[in-house]
Amino acid sequence: MFRHTPLRVAALALLAVAGIGYAFGASYFGLEILTEIAILAILVLALDMVAGFGGMVSLAHGALAGVGAYGYAMLQAQAGVAPPIALLGAIGLTGALAWAIGAVCARSHGIYFIMATLAFGQMAYSYIFETPVFGGDDGLGGISRLDLSVLGLDLMDSRNFALFCLAMVALAYAACAFVLRSGLGRSLSGVHESEQRMRALGLTVWRVKAHVFGLSGMIAGLSGALAAQHIMYVSPGLLSWTVSGEALVVVILGGLGTLVGPLVGAAFFVVLKHEVGAITPYWHLVTGLVLIAVVMSRANGIFGALEAWVGRRRAARQPQPLAKEVPGNA
């Protein structure tokens, strides 16, 4: 089950202060990067919820975010729906699609689950790529951002939009933490431990998986709808399976099943991409080598390694073991 350890609370506070502080200090380019981090962070929160706590390693999440982006673009720019309703519509649509994918894939495990979600993600990609309504390869433009002038905020200003995205990260994090600590989230942890045991206890396993996958899809949809508002343009590339792969990489770099780690991972990944990308066009090479090093080190990502280190320090100070705390899957 998900717990807020003091270390996690401290890391969250530090991330919040850094994010908000940077939003007020940064130039235009810095704000764009901050927004990119925030949008990626929402997506990897959604992925960590299913992969880290339910063992459902999904390669459909990039496509789900893309569905959210296209859902928002179609509703807002093509159908002329008011932006807030288009946003909710996009989130609802993505959630429903994710629920269906989760329900169908619930029986598959391990590599088959990965492949099945990959297939559904690719199906969405091909459908959007081939259907003329969605603009094909050219994508769709003319998307406007949410209008928050009631609150005195102009989201066309990149600082305001970055702050808005940060607020959305906080909302998504709260939603993930709430779901994981609810009865549903506890059932999911149980299913992750042993499906057979939960079934024997009278739980309908597929329904738990589908529900959590659907909720995760809603958060992925939010990420996509924000991405559509950020660049004000959508293209099929948003749904490419490599986006899902990158999201998985970010979750692993940060620390699977820690919820805080993926936030760290998102910041690390985007900054690495831009910093290395500024020096050499071959930033994929660096990312690939970092990823291999992290996975081979057997540490649970950056944040997981930090948690393990803090845990060891505490154990060294207090010789008698306190409790059976398993840091990785807590």
Next chain:
Amino acid sequence: MTHDAGFWVLQALNALQLSMLLFLLSVGLTVIFGLMHFVNLAHGALYALGAYVAASVAGAWGGFWVGLIVAPIAVAAMGVVLYGGLIRRMRRSGPMAQVLVTFGLIFALLDLTRIIWGDVALASDVPALLEGQVRLLGVDYPAYRLFVIGLGLAVLAVLAFVLGRTQIGAMIRAGVDNDAMAACLGIDVERLFFVVFCVGCALAGLAGAVAAPLLSVTPDMGLQILIPVLIVIVIGGLGSLKGAIAGALIYGVVQTFGAVLAPQLSSVLIYALLALVLVTRPTGLFPAKG
């Protein structure tokens, strides 16, 4: 158009040619998985490497045939390096760690090919011997594509013979079935893994060399082929030769005929089929283990 027999023959040949290319790639991947439970996503990147080596060798020393021989050897050598450096250590990790490490490898190999060969697509010529068309069953068909079909069938025959009729084949089948038991019976399973991995890599290199004159050689060709190959092995069932053939044929037929008969649906069709297979038979049509 669809009532013309020539049309069906032509499309059937196209489907067969695509199937054979996919078969060359998926058979290595599937046997590696069956034997080692190792998911090597970088298989597509090895295929791209094979295509680059073949195109460069053909360009430098002016011979397609030299490239066809050098590419599998070069890619197998790369496989030896990967096995010693990464794969052996990742054997006991879960599928997710393997997927991630090989995903990192894709990134690294993609940029390595870009650093060595640049971003520009390489062109590779069809060998003089196989230029032009051959008249077959009432249609003119490019000789090179027939060669691809023939090569695929030849590899299939050799593999079916080795796996089904020789001692090493029996050892591999025993390893796929139950590696602990096979080890108890005195089979050096580790060495068997190593050999199979290298042969799989060599086949990926061969597929790359064969594909070079058909497709343009670009750094992301490995990424583009990866998804079809994964679909083939998941439909067919991971780990079995029969599954790789069945999956490759199904993919080739659905993709080729889908594209001409129902262009709007063609790309969704294969994914829908994959989803159907996964839902009804979660381990594929011909899983290696009962």
